[in-house]
Amino acid sequence: MTDRNAPSLRTDLAARPHAEVLIIGGGINGLATFRDLALQGVDVALVEKNDFISGASAGSSHMIHGGVRYLENGEFRLVHEAVRERNDLIGTAPHYVKPLQTTIPIHSAFSGLFNAPLRMLTHRSGKPKERGALLIKVGLTIYDSFSRNGGRVPRHEFHGRKRSLRALPDLGPDVKYTATYWDAAIRDPERLGQDLVRDARAAGGDRARAVNYTAAVAIDGDQVVLEDGPTGRRIPFSAQIVINAAGPWADLVNDALGRETRYMAGTKGSHIVLDHPELLDATGGRELFFENSDGRIVLIHPLKGRVLVGTSDLEHDITEPAVCTEDEVDYFIDLIAQVLPDIAVDRSQIVYRFSGVRPLPSHEDLPPGFVSRDYRVEHGVLVTGGPRLITLVGGKWTTFRASAEHLADDALKELGRERSVTTR
Numbered sequence: 001m002t003d004r005n006a007p008s009l010r011t012d013l014a015a016r017p018h019a020e021v022l023i024i025g026g027g028i029n030g031l032a033t034f035r036d037l038a039l040q041g042v043d044v045a046l047v048e049k050n051d052f053i054s055g056a057s058a059g060s061s062h063m064i065h066g067g068v069r070y071l072e073n074g075e076f077r078l079v080h081e082a083v084r085e086r087n088d089l090i091g092t093a094p095h096y097v098k099p100l101q102t103t104i105p106i107h108s109a110f111s112g113l114f115n116a117p118l119r120m121l122t123h124r125s126g127k128p129k130e131r132g133a134l135l136i137k138v139g140l141t142i143y144d145s146f147s148r149n150g151g152r153v154p155r156h157e158f159h160g161r162k163r164s165l166r167a168l169p170d171l172g173p174d175v176k177y178t179a180t181y182w183d184a185a186i187r188d189p190e191r192l193g194q195d196l197v198r199d200a201r202a203a204g205g206d207r208a209r210a211v212n213y214t215a216a217v218a219i220d221g222d223q224v225v226l227e228d229g230p231t232g233r234r235i236p237f238s239a240q241i242v243i244n245a246a247g248p249w250a251d252l253v254n255d256a257l258g259r260e261t262r263y264m265a266g267t268k269g270s271h272i273v274l275d276h277p278e279l280l281d282a283t284g285g286r287e288l289f290f291e292n293s294d295g296r297i298v299l300i301h302p303l304k305g306r307v308l309v310g311t312s313d314l315e316h317d318i319t320e321p322a323v324c325t326e327d328e329v330d331y332f333i334d335l336i337a338q339v340l341p342d343i344a345v346d347r348s349q350i351v352y353r354f355s356g357v358r359p360l361p362s363h364e365d366l367p368p369g370f371v372s373r374d375y376r377v378e379h380g381v382l383v384t385g386g387p388r389l390i391t392l393v394g395g396k397w398t399t400f401r402a403s404a405e406h407l408a409d410d411a412l413k414e415l416g417r418e419r420s421v422t423t424r
Contacts, residue, residue, distance in 0.1 A: 010211050010213075013047075013211060013226065013235055013237065014233070017223075017237045017238060018237065018239065019043045019044055019045040019209070020042050020043040020239065020240050021241045021243060021411050022046075022047070022224060022237060022242050023037075023044065023242075023245055024047055024242065024245065024246055025046075025245035025246035025247060025250075026046060026052040026193075026210065027048075027052075027053060027055050027057035028053060028193055028395075028397055028400045029057075029245045029403050029404060030243075030246075031193050032400045032401055033407045033408055034196070034197070034200050034208065034210055035196045035197070035199050035423075036405060036407075036423050037200075037408050038204035039200070039203045039204075039420075040412060040421060041204070041420065042411070042412070044200075044204065044209075045209045045210070045211070045237070046210040046211070047226055049212075049214065049229065050212065050213065051213075052193055052210070053190040053193040053194075055246075055249070056248055056356050057189065057247075057356075057397065059269060059271075059322065059355055059356010060186075061269075061310050062301075063184070063185055063301075063397075064097050064184040064185065065086060065183040065184065067082050067373060067396075067398070068140065068143045068181070068183075071142055071143065073370055073372070075372060076142075078372075079146060081399055084146070085398050085399050085400075085401055085402055086398055089184065090153070091152060093192060093195075096186050096187055096188055096192045097184050098185060099152070100182065100183055100184050100185040100286065100287050101182055102180065102181055102183050102286060102287040102288075102289050102301075103164075103168065103180045104136060104179045104289050105172070105288065105290050106132065106176060106177040107175060108176065109134060109176070109177075133176075133177045133179070137179070140156040143181065144156055153181075153184075154182055156179060157180050157181075159177065159180070161176055164178040168282070168288075170282040170340045170342060172338070172339060180286075185287070189397065213229035214227065216253060216257065217234075217256055218257070219257045219258045221236075221383070222383055224237050225237070240388065240415065241387060241390060241415070242387045242389050242390070243391075243392070243411060244390065244392065245392045245395075245407070247392075247395070248318050248357040248359045248360075249318055250359070250393065251264050252318070252319075259382055261391065262362055263378060263393045264318070264393065265361065266360050267314055267315055267316055267358050267360055268314045268356070268358075269311040269355065269356055269358055270311060270312045270324035270325070270353065270355040270356075272309050272332050272353045273307065273309075273353070274306060274307045274345065274349045274350055275306050276306075276307055276343075276345065278343055279336070279340070280305070282340050282343055283300060286301070286302075287299055287301035293334075293338060297369075298310065300335075300339070309332045309335070312331065313369060315368065316357055322355035322357050324353035329353065333346070333347075358373075359392075359394055359395055372394070373394065373396060374394060375392060375396070375403050377392060377393070377406055377407060377410060379410070388414050401423055404423070
């Protein structure tokens, strides 16, 4: 998402190379923080080395969801917050975020009932025992309870095989039950990001500057050195507070600024999008959310008249580009066959494929599926007596407003100011 005003804004950065707060990273969390601070009247500048919403924010599954599967890892705080934020987005951004009926095909009644708590407590790796109807019922009941106040979607329902097949006749013969609940999908995430920039500029005027194709590349004394991508021009920039919202690349940014950190260890998630009318019809206009044979939770859902299939969860070197491999394509085609066995899918129906890197915290030997999807905020200084450094570790699309509020509140505290405007 390129900003047409970028050349003039880069000139403005050079003409006035200072702000109260400098945000590094123009993904959804950086842009939301930019908007929040602009609404508070803070003099704020944001730089992004590529397009806005082009890194991790561009690689999502197009879902705005509470994260029902995170309950199994005990992340109740995150799920509660995400459900609340999902509901708010359905109300405040209905032109982008719409409720999405989601169905889980289930193959047994009691499977996984004792295994799931053990997994939560021990983070045991390896193939899990399949989640059965009773375990899923418990999870969805908790999920619904988080939406009780201000809920904007219906509560979940369970159906036996006959009723399930009336709604989804292409389900495989081993499906005994289905559980249907509601989450939400986002149609044009990059446009929502652009709206955040517009809101910030409308509120802050020339005190709210967001510039893409500009990178933070070094520290010079107590100034952050910015580099204009198209020209290579370097601009020493002063700020009282630097917020690092670079997502999976946060450590690389901190390293460039002379503060070595090892907060991040992102994983790659890939998707394919298919032009396949039969598969689209088989979804019944809803998301199919289910457990693949390897225990990974995967999804199939409609996207602008096509079908999105995802996602993988693989360790990734963030210094390398994230690309969807042929092995991942095979994985996606195989998972479709598991739940919709009579629908033939091949590579010729793939319209495009894409990958993103999840901004997950460093997790050493913990399997990717058990790594926390919650965010945290780290504090430090770039140089003695220099700018305060605030780094966002983690962060999801769904909770961008909440994480931005956290970052903005921390920045306001450092500035000795009070919040004047709520973003709820």
